[in-house]
Amino acid sequence: MAIIFKLTTAGRQALVNAAQNGTLARTLVSVGVTATAFTPTEALTTIPNEIKRITTIAGDVVAKDTIHVTIRDDGNQTYTVRGLGLYLDNGVLLGTYSQAAVILEKSAASIFLLSTDLRVLDGSVNISTLQFGETNFINPPATTDRQGVVELATEAEANGLADAVRALTAASVKTL
Secondary structure, three states: OOEEOEEOHHHHHHOEOOOOOOEOOEEEEEEEEEOOOOOOOOOOOOOOOOOEEEOOEEEEEEEOOEEEEEEEEOOOOOEEEOEEEEEEOOOOEEEEEEOOOOOEEEOOOOOEEEEEEEEOOOOOOOHHHEEEOOOOOOOOOOOOOOOOOOOEOOHHHHHHOOOOOOEOOHHHHHOO
């Protein structure tokens, strides 16, 4: 299940090209984390009480409204995460997510490894131009267009019942 990711005003503006008629390619370079639960707003420019900025981040835009992100921290720090934000290559906070419950706790001997899908419900900007640097450790969700954990069959592939590689969903089986 994807979490709802709130774009910031500055993040939205950073994606708009100079002519104001399209989007710029921007690279997501880090994730800020905090132990503080906060309300994501468009006005944020930094993560409230940010405790660490993690640069080991990989991901991809996997749907028109979804960013798949994998975050890794194998340092020896101990911390709790209740909120996070993605930072662009120009230092701008793209957007945030937070909740009251603990998302993840990192101990000194553990590796922080979080893989999640961030849904961007704000349709005012095209997120398809977002890029990531090193992406050799992502595990994106499966879609009918790309392989992930499993590739889902299209309606035509499901109706054909001949594809031994793709998985059928309940919705595609219902139409058979």
